[in-house]
Amino acid sequence: MRRRRTMKHTGRAGVSWDGPLGHRATIGRAAVSWTAPRVSSALFALLLALTVLAPTPSLADDTVDVIVQQIPGTSTNVAALIEDLGGSVTGELRIIDGYAAELPASAIDRLSADPAIASVTPDGTVELTGWHFAADDQESLASVADKVTNADQFWNNGYTGAGVDIALIDSGVSPVDGLTLPNKVVNGPDLSFESQDPDLRYLDSFGHGTHLAGIMAGQSDSTPAKISTKEAKRHFLGIAPDARIVNVKVATRNGATDVSQVIAAIDWVVQHRDDNGMNIRVINLSFGTDSTQSYYLDPLAFAVEQAWNRGIVVVVAAGNDGNSSALRNPASDPFVIAVGAAAVNGSERTNDDSIPKFSSCGTNQRHVDVVAPGRSIVSLLAPGSAASVDHPEAIIDGKYLVGSGTSQAAAVVSGAAALIIDQRPGITPDQVKALLMTTASKIRGESSNCQGAGLISLGDAVHASTPSKDQSVQYKPSQGTGSLEASRGSFNLSH
Template identity: 40%
Template sequence: MNCRRLPGIRWALVALALVLVPAALPVRAQLLVRPVPVPAPVPVAPPLPVQSLAAAASSPTQLAAADKIDPALRDLMQANPQALLPVIVEMEHPVAPFVGAPNVDRALTALDLLRQSGISVAGLSLIDGAAGFANAAGINAVSLVPAVARIHHDATVGPQRSADPPVIAPPDQVSEVYPLVVNADQVWQQGTTGGGVTVAVLDSGVAADADLVQPANRILASVNFADQRLASDPGGHGTHIAGIIAGNGSRSGGEFVGIAPQANVVDVRVLGSTGSGRISSVIRGIEWVLAHRAAYNIRVINLSFGARANLSYRADPMAAAVEIAWRRGLVVVAASGNGGPARDTVVTPGTDPYAITVGATDDRGTLSRGDDMLAWFSGWGSADSNAKPDLVAPGRRLVSIRVPGSALDRLFPERVVVARNGSTYFRLTGTSMATAVVSGAAALLLARRPDLTPDQVKALLVGTTQPYGWDSGQVLPDPIADGSGLLDAYAAVNTAPPPAPSPVPGGILPGGLLPGMLGGLVPSAVQPLACANLALRPADGFARALFPVLYGSPLHWKDPTLGGIDWQTLTWDSVLWDSTAWDNFAWDSVLWDSVLWDSVLWDSVLWDSIAWDSVAWDSILWDSFTLD
């Protein structure tokens, strides 16, 4: 990628004196298997009526330079002004008519700013930004550029430690019954096992275990944004998650089986061997999934990790990426985090109101739901007036695939579980595991009803939960701590789906509301089991990235075409780029502060491509896995 000069920002960088350290060796995304034929394309919501765009003509108020820097990042700058800090720079949308300023150009501009004031690492064209490193002087200089919208700390993502002691359980108490607790076995008996649906597992990698590759290989692709290690899953966490979602029990003779045992998996590695990564790598992983959604029929994204939510989801770049994926037709399932039992301990991206956020229960290793309890570590809260989690699922001592010699395997040898036939598995605890249970249930639901939209999937999963814990004597810290209740996969699959979002005829809705106030959608009072996520305010990054389309400017995001290319030997300077149209794509209206955005038909939204450059990682221990 060629460096371009930016005359308009020279004045902001004149006084900058920054000693650069050598950039890390580039980490290239590695595609390990080729695309395969898939079923029909993902459905999208029907088009909504386009009303006047006059209210959207004005852009948000320009922030002062200091206000562009996230408070958590300002604290780090003050603590060590000379330290090179990992950052994400988001660009403001340009003034209409947006001539010559597609999304990818704004990502390139952000890269140039980081290159001139620090170290540029990777373009994040999905959110009109870039990731890199800069010290306090460099960050302040970038904040002075009028076109810069926000500068975030590129924080570490991973499971969160809880400060409270665990509830003591018998040493031999493990859970292989979780599919039965959520009634997945009853769905299997109806002939639905997840076949044809692909779940993208953004995690530490997925090893080629027999439970996933025999009798047929259901790991359709593996791509690495984390590090340069050759091992498919050096941590062991991602494979455990994939097994909960889609393990078929081949090695155990059917003793340890996942929720959707015939679903496919795409391995998108965003966490290193220590269980940590950065927000920027997660955004890049989501960007990759969006670009290859059709090639692998990816319908669900599983995010079994989180970062401390220091800001509202509205200013969170990871939340923006999640919302773009959701609106593109992908069900995003995220962990609530392991910070309970205290209030407001939900981690990002689980704080985003669009995502399906999952807390954890302890099924006590029994089939009875009467003795189940909300897990002591399960995060919950009501940040931004959005109650989270949305629902709960088993997440304590779940048995799934073991990766011998992985970081977790070496750290916790006592957690190896031996099946009746002598094969070995592994037990883990956390909302990460509960999240995988719900992702598997989403795969079952979409296998039965491939026409469902993400909003309909969320409405069914959250609206058909079952009671639990009536014999446990547990008193919840708050009624919202477990969302709507315990997942019931059978009820979700066998309940009539909520109607898809549909245009409202002219006139006044009940209560005197105009159609535009609800995004042109029928409110819950008018339709049974209404779709989820109606009239929610989106993240700022989502709004900025999509604002130009209201004026007819196409989106241009970047991803390399993969046809016949081995990503392990790919030369990025000479790569050929392809464009994939988002045909028949409609967006609900978006209410952003006082700006009312009416519905727009988004035909031919183009993916150009941006190089996946290098990325750097923190090294932290798997601290959350002291849970048991």
């Protein structure tokens, strides 16, 4: 049931846009010297269509990029072992007891045979071809916040996400109106291949990150200090307009990144969540792979669980592979909030809502937890980005872009989590997830797998009691001892 109330709001959050919090994270591209031919690390997809690229074959003496995982509890100096075999460590991945390294191809078997090594994984390549665009069917954030999710009921009661930081691990964020207020965006590390280019560092050459940042926490420069329902109709406002975006860039213009950089990004967020006045309480992840191993073994699942266990809500897009598809990794991990997309038609009625055909649903064993608006969402455009160049038909007024996907739905839920945390600062990730699920509204005629608990209803959540703690004790925690090769699924060297 959706309600509407009118009250007041709190002040704005703050750090500045310009200048990174930390110029390099656990892995810094500046420290890496690539050799040719280079076998790229496994590239994740931002939950869109994928085109597999043929990798360059490795000769015995070639240097390849690998992820080396150490068996927990062993005392071997793995970095020294890598160097003894003619390789070099390019970064430490503490969150999975691992290292990113460059290693002679001829040394991989010898390193793998060491009793302290859990796995040595060479990586393969995938590339995005695009996401869903259409300008003829539009869902404004005003209607998403006001009529559909009732985020405005948090605003009217004084909760706008102030003081809550959302780590956006994505393709970067561009400084466009809606994201340029002095206290709106702070740059974490740029872990992408574009970090060496001063004209691209931290910025969004793909268009995905800027679009999601606007959904989560956008706020136009002209917005008055007091945020309420009526302001959503006059100004651009995201779901949590006073939350702050921590921009952790991992993807480039083709929307691709690699597994080591994603894990390094999560590691950086966990290690620096409270630095310099930061309060990172939410991570938004809008990518995934079709991992061939259980989340219980998966290193990426292990990484997101470490963030969850340290008090950070992890929101993951379910995938855009169709209703009959399983959830992608790491949405398949039952600890996180797996988000599917809903088509809501801009109204308060739920009887005309539906699940789009592109939204992955999952299985009886693991399906989406909730759904949120994810079809034809109007948000901010990154000028000159691949999305804007390739899809001019989806541009509105030269500064907005219409995009669809479970990425957009996940961004709505990340903003919702920030509102809940603003209202209840001591709430745990388990409690945030339970609150969203117990107050969601079922969509008539859609399967439980496709909608989970239903469409999030913040109008109900704002008045609901906080659920009990430790909801996730029923799940078996990930050990992370599987391989990144299996974590990558079909996206590997032999594809």
